[in-house]
Structures are given as C-alpha cells and as structure tokens.
Amino acid sequence: MSVQALSDITFDEQDANLFLVDDAQLRADALKHSVLPRLRVVMNVAIACIREIYGIEALEDSIVSVYPNFRQKRDRELLIKYESVFVGLGGQRKAKWPGFARKDGKPVQILPFRFAFVLDQYGVFTVLENAWLKGLDTRSFEMLLRFHIDNEHKVNPLCFASGMAPGIPYLEDLPLLAPLRDEYQLRLKHKLYDNHFLGHTYHFPVSGDTLEQIVNRFAYFFPVYDSYIQMAKGLPIRLDALVAKLSAWLERELEETEEQTELPVPETLGVHAARAAESKVRVMPAMRWQVFQRDQWRCVACGRSSHDGAILHVDHIIPRSRGGLDALENYQTLCDICNIGKSNKDATDLRNRKG
Ligand SMILES: [Zn+2]
Known part of the structure; x- marks a missing residue:
C-alpha cells in the first residue's frame, strides 16, 4: 500500500469539466485512471471508519461496487459519455441472500441496493438507493418498507446525523410534508418499492475536512445499509446495537474536540437537480x-x-x-x-x- 489518504485527495472544477468534454475516450480514460482511483481511496477510508465505529468488516458481506467498471468490451464503453460515476458498497454476488426471494423462484444473487459516493459535474454526494428493485417478489419489497415503518424513530436520527434524506416522489394523495410513516404506508399501498436516500451535494472543490465529513456521514448511515444486508441474509437486524456503538463513538469524538465548538454549517440538501440545459455546452478538456x-x-x-x-x-x-x-x-x-x-x-x- 502507498501513502494514500484523504489528505492526498481533491475533487475540483477540472473534474466537473470532465463531464462536459465531448471526447468520450478522454472521459472514459480520465474516469478510469484519475477519478475512480480517487473515489476508491475515499471508499477505503469509509470502510476503515465503519470498522472503527462499529467493529464491522464491511467487505465480509459486501463488495466495492464501481460504475463504470470498464469490464465490458472496451470499444463499446468508449462510446458512452458517462455523466456520473460511483464507488459504493453492494452485496457480494453469491447465492447467499435467503432473506429475499425472486419472482421466478431462483435464488437472489445480486442485491438491488448500493450505498455509494457519486461524482458528477456538480460535486460529490452520497446515496443509498434501491431504485433497481426489479425481479424480487412482493414480500421482499414489503420487508424493506416495513423496516422503515417499524424503525422510523431509529432511522430518522440517523438521517439527521448523516444528512441523508429519502428522495420522495410526488404522490397525489400524500399531503405535503406528511410524516415519513405515511409516505411508506402509501408506498406499500401503491406498490412503489423504490426507496432512495440522498445525502448532501458537496460542490467542487471538495478536499480535506470536507472529505472527512463526507466519509463520517457515510459511516453514520451505515446501520441502515447493514439492516438491508441483515434482512437479505435472513437474519435479525442489529440496528439498536449499531446505533449504540455510533452514539458511544460520537460521544468520544465530541470529548476529543470539545474546544472546537463551531458546528459545520449544513449545505443545501442534495435533491439532485436535473442536468441543466446550458451545461450541454461542450468544453475543452481542462x-x-x-x-x-x-x-x-x-x-x-x-x-x-x-x-x-x-x-x-x-x-x-x-x-x-x-x-x-x-x-x-x-x-x-x-x-x-x-x-x-x-x-x-x-x-x-x-x-x-x-x-
Ligand atoms: Zn511515480
């Protein structure tokens, strides 16, 4: 291992520029050789942070999932103008997820959720998404929604601590600002099974303390991802135990930084804007x-x-x-x-x- 740490990593306007460059090959090369290696370092630090807080080895059940993974035929990948990339945690690809079932009766090998750092032309944000819930049976979907209904009072503080908020689609019969419980009940009723948590968007440049904050907040939300994994394994969730470990860790951190009373100002919540029309303008590579x-x-x-x-x-x-x-x-x-x-x-x- 080399000396890589968060202090060596910066994401800046030149990274934003990349997503506006018209040269698909340059975009792909830059993602592969520069952007994704830096995001991987951020993920490695996050995995270490999860280990420190919870005593859990995240890679026991998960793999580091990378998009694009550049494993397909190279020629085809070069034609794609990637507009965002992610490095995240996803369940290992094995038939070992007896907690969920597929419609067709085959064992679940690929879990449909990712807990990731995403980079696009605006900056870095964190996401836990299971928007790809396809092919699972109704009971599996409902299990995830019931988890949120039954544990709302535990998940909400984690949302608050981590800056993660559910991405809520507009539903006609849901009053604006209804409690999340109502939202999840309504999703059950309408069989709307995606459940998308978005974190802050940290705009470029992103480095140093901000990257540390991004990593910490990612780790604060880990108990929710871990609950999904536990459900997939067919095991009881361990949310209470993980939240207790997080609280104890935060308390120790707070004691250590007692003199630093200044709290970080939350950035605008990252409801991710659609790609702006003006940004379609192509630019010279930085x-x-x-x-x-x-x-x-x-x-x-x-x-x-x-x-x-x-x-x-x-x-x-x-x-x-x-x-x-x-x-x-x-x-x-x-x-x-x-x-x-x-x-x-x-x-x-x-x-x-x-x-
Ligand atoms: Zn060298």
Whole structure:
C-alpha cells in the first residue's frame, strides 16, 4: 500500500469539466485512471471508519461496487459519455441472500441496493438507493418498507446525523410534508418499492475536512445499509446495537474536540437537480486531462498508472514561483509517491530521468 489518504485527495472544477468534454475516450480514460482511483481511496477510508465505529468488516458481506467498471468490451464503453460515476458498497454476488426471494423462484444473487459516493459535474454526494428493485417478489419489497415503518424513530436520527434524506416522489394523495410513516404506508399501498436516500451535494472543490465529513456521514448511515444486508441474509437486524456503538463513538469524538465548538454549517440538501440545459455546452478538456492524456495516464518518472494503484497528479516542471508558465509544456504527470518526492522549489523535468 502507498501513502494514500484523504489528505492526498481533491475533487475540483477540472473534474466537473470532465463531464462536459465531448471526447468520450478522454472521459472514459480520465474516469478510469484519475477519478475512480480517487473515489476508491475515499471508499477505503469509509470502510476503515465503519470498522472503527462499529467493529464491522464491511467487505465480509459486501463488495466495492464501481460504475463504470470498464469490464465490458472496451470499444463499446468508449462510446458512452458517462455523466456520473460511483464507488459504493453492494452485496457480494453469491447465492447467499435467503432473506429475499425472486419472482421466478431462483435464488437472489445480486442485491438491488448500493450505498455509494457519486461524482458528477456538480460535486460529490452520497446515496443509498434501491431504485433497481426489479425481479424480487412482493414480500421482499414489503420487508424493506416495513423496516422503515417499524424503525422510523431509529432511522430518522440517523438521517439527521448523516444528512441523508429519502428522495420522495410526488404522490397525489400524500399531503405535503406528511410524516415519513405515511409516505411508506402509501408506498406499500401503491406498490412503489423504490426507496432512495440522498445525502448532501458537496460542490467542487471538495478536499480535506470536507472529505472527512463526507466519509463520517457515510459511516453514520451505515446501520441502515447493514439492516438491508441483515434482512437479505435472513437474519435479525442489529440496528439498536449499531446505533449504540455510533452514539458511544460520537460521544468520544465530541470529548476529543470539545474546544472546537463551531458546528459545520449544513449545505443545501442534495435533491439532485436535473442536468441543466446550458451545461450541454461542450468544453475543452481542462489542462489536467490534456496533460494526463499526453503522458498516457502514467507517472512520467516511475511509469506507475492506476493499474498499479497510483493517484495521478499534475506537476509544474518549473514552479510558478520561479516563472513557470501555465502551459501544457510546463506540466508533467506524476504519481502520488513521486509528487511527494519533488518539492515546490524543484524544477526537475522528471521525464529526463529513467525510473
Ligand atoms: Zn511515480
């Protein structure tokens, strides 16, 4: 493992720019070699955070689910202009989910929910979605809705702590601002089985403390995802035990940061806006993408790429403080390790060195 941590990770306007670039191949390469590797680091930190708070190894039952996964035929994937990406937790793909049943009687191998970090042109947000509930029998769907009805008083505080809120579709006979219980009852009645939780949207740039906050809030909502997994396993939910662990952890954290009384200001709640018409305008790829593309998505010093676990950075060959220009020729691609080795005062063109 390399030195990757949240402090090495930033998402900025150049990432937003990527989703407006018309070159599908560049988009796909940038997602594969730069955006998804960074989101994976965020997910790894979240898994560590879940371990710390709950003592649970999330990957015992789940896999890290990535979209796009670039496993299909490459040519086909390159034609797709991806408008968002995610790295999330999803149930392992095995016939081991006896708690749910399929309409056709076959065992459930793929769970229809994902608990993920999503990145699009607006920023980073968190989502727990089971909007893909297809093929399960009615009893399975109802189990999920009844979980929310029966545990509303436990799930609501988790929503509050994590900034996750249910995405509620407009229903004609549901009064505005009705209690969630009514909402779920109505869904049962109308067989509306999707149940979509959205977190805050953190607008670009996103780094440092904000990324830590995103990870923490993700972990705060983990007990709901864990309940879904427990139901899928056909086991009793352990919501109470997990909430108790979360409370104890939060209390310890609060004690440790007692002097810091300033509370974070919640951002606008992330009901995700439809892609704005004006953003259909295509733009030039940002400098970062041009540099990476020219350097073939590899560190020019050591040759590492995302395949080797590298997080790619753009480096000024001649620093701006020494008159270096913001021009393509004055940039080079470095991995996280080589980038740390090169100080700001260093004007070495590492392309001259053999790794
Ligand atoms: Zn390197």
